[in-house]
Amino acid sequence: MRYLLQRILFYVFTAWAAITINFFIPRMIPGDPVKSLLARFQGQMSTDAIDSLYVLFGLDKDASIWSQYLDYWKQLFHGDLGLSFTAFPASVSQVISDALPWTVALVGITTIISFLLGTGLGVLAGWRRGSWIDGLLPTTTFLSSVPYFWLGLLAIYLLAGPDSFFPSSGGYEPGLVPAWDQYFIPSAIQHSLLPALTILISSVSGWILSMRNMMVTVAAEDYITVAHAKGLSERRVALGYAARNALLPNVSGFALSLGFIVGGTLLVEIVFSYPGLGFLLFRAVGAKDYPLMQGIFLVITISVLVANLIADIAYLMLDPRTRKEG
Amino acid sequence: MSGEPVLEIKNLNVDYGLGDQAVRAVRDVNLTLHRGEVLGLAGESGSGKSTLAYGLTRLLAPPGVITGGEVIYHPENAEPYDVLGLDDRGLRKFRWAETAIVFQGAMNSLNPVHKISTQLNDVLEAHEPKMSAHSRTARAREMLKLVGISPDRMDAYPHQLSGGMRQRVMIGMALILQPQVVIMDEPTTALDVVMQRQILGQLIELRERLGFSVIFITHDLSLLVEFSNRIAIMYGGRIVEEAQATALYRDSLHPYSAGLLGSFPALRGARRELTGIPGSPPDLKGMPTGCSFHPRCPKAFDPCAGNIPVLGNPDTPDGSARTVACWLHPVKQPVA
Numbered sequence: 001m002r003y004l005l006q007r008i009l010f011y012v013f014t015a016w017a018a019i020t021i022n023f024f025i026p027r028m029i030p031g032d033p034v035k036s037l038l039a040r041f042q043g044q045m046s047t048d049a050i051d052s053l054y055v056l057f058g059l060d061k062d063a064s065i066w067s068q069y070l071d072y073w074k075q076l077f078h079g080d081l082g083l084s085f086t087a088f089p090a091s092v093s094q095v096i097s098d099a100l101p102w103t104v105a106l107v108g109i110t111t112i113i114s115f116l117l118g119t120g121l122g123v124l125a126g127w128r129r130g131s132w133i134d135g136l137l138p139t140t141t142f143l144s145s146v147p148y149f150w151l152g153l154l155a156i157y158l159l160a161g162p163d164s165f166f167p168s169s170g171g172y173e174p175g176l177v178p179a180w181d182q183y184f185i186p187s188a189i190q191h192s193l194l195p196a197l198t199i200l201i202s203s204v205s206g207w208i209l210s211m212r213n214m215m216v217t218v219a220a221e222d223y224i225t226v227a228h229a230k231g232l233s234e235r236r237v238a239l240g241y242a243a244r245n246a247l248l249p250n251v252s253g254f255a256l257s258l259g260f261i262v263g264g265t266l267l268v269e270i271v272f273s274y275p276g277l278g279f280l281l282f283r284a285v286g287a288k289d290y291p292l293m294q295g296i297f298l299v300i301t302i303s304v305l306v307a308n309l310i311a312d313i314a315y316l317m318l319d320p321r322t323r324k325e326g
Numbered sequence: 327m328s329g330e331p332v333l334e335i336k337n338l339n340v341d342y343g344l345g346d347q348a349v350r351a352v353r354d355v356n357l358t359l360h361r362g363e364v365l366g367l368a369g370e371s372g373s374g375k376s377t378l379a380y381g382l383t384r385l386l387a388p389p390g391v392i393t394g395g396e397v398i399y400h401p402e403n404a405e406p407y408d409v410l411g412l413d414d415r416g417l418r419k420f421r422w423a424e425t426a427i428v429f430q431g432a433m434n435s436l437n438p439v440h441k442i443s444t445q446l447n448d449v450l451e452a453h454e455p456k457m458s459a460h461s462r463t464a465r466a467r468e469m470l471k472l473v474g475i476s477p478d479r480m481d482a483y484p485h486q487l488s489g490g491m492r493q494r495v496m497i498g499m500a501l502i503l504q505p506q507v508v509i510m511d512e513p514t515t516a517l518d519v520v521m522q523r524q525i526l527g528q529l530i531e532l533r534e535r536l537g538f539s540v541i542f543i544t545h546d547l548s549l550l551v552e553f554s555n556r557i558a559i560m561y562g563g564r565i566v567e568e569a570q571a572t573a574l575y576r577d578s579l580h581p582y583s584a585g586l587l588g589s590f591p592a593l594r595g596a597r598r599e600l601t602g603i604p605g606s607p608p609d610l611k612g613m614p615t616g617c618s619f620h621p622r623c624p625k626a627f628d629p630c631a632g633n634i635p636v637l638g639n640p641d642t643p644d645g646s647a648r649t650v651a652c653w654l655h656p657v658k659q660p661v662a
Contacts, residue, residue: 220387222434226496229385229429231421232452234414240448241437320483321438 003323007312011305018301022294023072027065029288081298082291086283092295095280100262100299102171103269103276106192107261110199115254117200118207122250123243125208126215137212140205148202149267155194156271166194169273195272199265207250214246221245248319252311259307262300331400332506332539333359333382333425338395340374340381342610348391349610351377353563355395356637356661359507364533364540366550366571368586369560372607375543376430378560379509382409383425384417399424402506423453426500428493430512435496436484442470442495443480449502465502473498474528490521497529501536509541514549526553548590551575559583562608562618565637569648579640579650581625617653629653636660 034053038045063071075082081092125133143151160168172178173187218224219242227237266278273279277296284292315322340352352374359365367375380386382397397409401424412420429435437445446466450457457465467477473494484492493513500508510529514522530553533540542554550557551571558568559582567580578584585603605622608614614621620630629635630653638657639645649661 222429222431223437225385225387226427226429226435227437227448229383229421229427230449230452230499231418231423232448233418236448236452240440244439245437319439320441321485 004313004316007309011309015302015305018305019073019076019298020069022297022301023069025297027068027290076298081295084284084292085289086287086292087289092291095292096277096295096299099275099277099280102274103278104261106195106274106276107199107265108258110196111203111254111257111261114200114203115207115250115257118204119211119247119250121204122208122211123215123238123246126212126219126246127238127242129216133208133212137205137208140201140208143201144203144205146202147267148198148265149271151202152195152198152268152271155198160194165190167191168194171275191274195268195274198268207253210253211246211250214249215242218242218246248315251314251318255307255311255314256304257307258310259304262303329361331358331398332361333400333541334396334398335378335382336396336398338378338381338397339393340377340386341391341393342377343389344391348393350393351390351563351610352381355560355563355565357558357565357568359539359541361506362533362537362539363556364530364542364554366547366554366557367541367543367560368545368547368550368557370545370586370603370607372610373560374563375560376511377563379427379511379541379543383421383427383509384409384412385427399507419453422449422500422505423503424505425507425509426503426505427509427511428496428500428513430515433489433492433516436492438484441481441483442487446470446480446495446499446502449499453503469498469502470495472501472532490517490525493517493525494528497525497532501532501538504536505538507539507541509543511543512545515544522549546590547586559586562613563610564618564651565649566619566652567648567650568637569650573644573648579642579648579655580619580652581623581654582619585622617651625654627653 034050038050079093081096084090084092084095087095121133121136125131125137155166156168160166167173167190171188171191172184173191176184176187178184224237224241227241232241262277266282268274269276269278270282277299281293281296283289284296335355335357338352338355339350341348341350343349355374355378357365357378367378369375377386377390380390381392384392386392392410395410398406399409399420400406409417409420409425436442440448443463443466446469447462450462450465454462463480467480470477470479475491475494475498479487479491484495487495493516497513513529514525517525526549529540540554542550544550547557551574554571556568557571557574558565559574559580560566561582567574567578567583569578574583575587578587582603585601588601589603591600603622608618608621614631616629616631616633617623617626617635620626623630633653635651635653636657637649637651638660640648640650640655641658642648642655645658650657
């Protein structure tokens with residue numbers, strides 16, 4: 001329990017540091033959003049309009065960095081992440097909460113499937129060495145070394161097209177209204193198939209390989225021989241003794257990868273113009289949309305920290321050696 | 327002591343690898359374990375003693391292969407059968423229930439992520455599925471008490487126990503199904519000397535109470551002289567001498583046995599110089615011709631390099647009770 005408390009304190013400190021850095025970084029980037037907005041309108045704006053834009057974005061006051069920093073925290077505690085420059089007048093929280101479900105659904109579900117599938121295959125491959133799964137390994141390893149955005153482009157080129165079942169971009173059929181109904185849901189699933197497949201193919205082999213290698217290492221341990229000598233069933237030895245121990249590094253890897261779900265697989269979302277958080281971040285950076293960038297970074301930071309905490313807790317539950325007495 | 331046999335090893339051969347690459351680690355071993363006795367198996371590292379133990383329980387990890395022989399097990403009230411001929415199910419039932427093993431790695435023999443109770447329970451669940459959960463727990467507690475561990479350690483994890491306690495738990499686990507045979511593969515190697523004696527003393531006491539037979543494997547001949555009834559000496563995968571513990575200690579026939587005995591201080595009697603054995607164990611890939619010990623043997627003479635001596639009863643007064651494979655001691659009657 002004390003250990004967990006220490007970890008939580010550590011994460012609170014890290015969160016503070018991350019949020020602070022998050023505050024400073026956009027302010028160090030040269031240029032300001034009004035100028036970039038001007039550039040978008042190619043200077044066809046009156047001085048009055050420009051001035052009112054500065055007022056609107058709160059860039060007119062010559063506030064010190066320190067008071068800006070305090071304001072930033074104050075707003076944060078009210079859940080107010082400010083207004084988005086690009087999606088004006090929508091608030092940042094609004095824009096993010098529109099994009100978040102897409103990313104969480106797509107990348108989240110594929111990450112979980114990939115972990116379960118890869119770990120399962122890895123257990124089999126490691127336990128029965130020389131089986132057909134071992135023959136599969138070079139292929140999956142090759143596919144995982146291909147950058148996944150390129151895999152995505154390839155998938156679009158080969159599988160998607162005007163007459164194809166697979167749409168090449170977007171999260172759903174244009175013209176549909178997002179809702180839980182029989183028109184929208186199938187369309188959303190159809191649009192997610194290709195990006196999901198791309199992510200799955202490029203990530204599954206990592207799980208297979210690490211699980212297989214851990215299984216092979218653990219299978220040489222004395223307690224596995226003892227388990228055999230005890231006359232336990234093959235299943236019990238493979239799962240209760242070998243896989244149970246081999247799983248530990250994979251579980252922490254999985255918990256960490258949960259944190260990166262929210263960041264989205266940026267490039268996949270860009271390639272497929274998927275309306276998720278990664279794509280949003282890409283556009284925010286392009287438009288110098290500080291509040292939006294900060295908001296997204298904040299969400300990513302917090303989710304990575306939460307995932308780390310989950311990894312710690314999972315380890316505590318799975319490995320008695322990490323638990324301290326008392 | 328020399329009652330009926332409980333385990334008979336006949337012409338057992340074990341190879342590592344296949345085909346031309348194969349290395350023979352156990353050669354034509356004949357050995358009989360009698361009911362209730364402690365049979366010591368001694369030899370240097372690489373002499374094949376552990377391979378023999380793994381072979382007769384069929385726990386050899388690849389590339390180990392049993393290439394010939396029989397291991398006849400005599401159950402208490404049933405017909406004897408060949409362990410090497412058992413199918414997977416039969417083998418699983420045989421393991422632990424009839425022959426349990428205590429391994430040399432005291433520190434790593436227990437699964438680090440399961441409680442002691444779970445690991446004891448596992449055995450009972452696999453072998454006596456009809457037993458109720460309550461009586462399983464009772465049995466596990468009883469076993470821990472038997473080996474001198476407080477039953478309230480049931481819910482401890484292996485890392486919370488000392489090395490000695492872990493090995494006690496392993497011994498308790500080995501006895502939980504009341505097997506006829508317990509194989510001890512250097513059970514105390516990882517422990518300090520005090521703990522070694524404590525555990526072995528306890529083991530002998532338990533053996534007297536429960537009546538199982540023990541195959542005790544070690545390179546520490548002094549331990550065997552003290553704790554075992556009979557001792558077999560292995561060299562280069564063969565048994566080179568086998569005799570009653572006291573007979574072997576007082577009057578070893580094979581120069582290798584003499585060499586092993588000369589490598590540790592005597593407990594009583596006059597002080598003598600420790601000699602040791604010159605040279606190193608043979609390379610299994612290129613075994614010397616004839617007697618494999620002859621390049622290191624101080625008493626080697628003409629026939630040693632050319633012909634392999636057979637194991638048999640020597641021409642001595644107590645010859646019918648012991649066997650040796652050495653040209654110095656002409657064999658009256660070879661072992662089948």
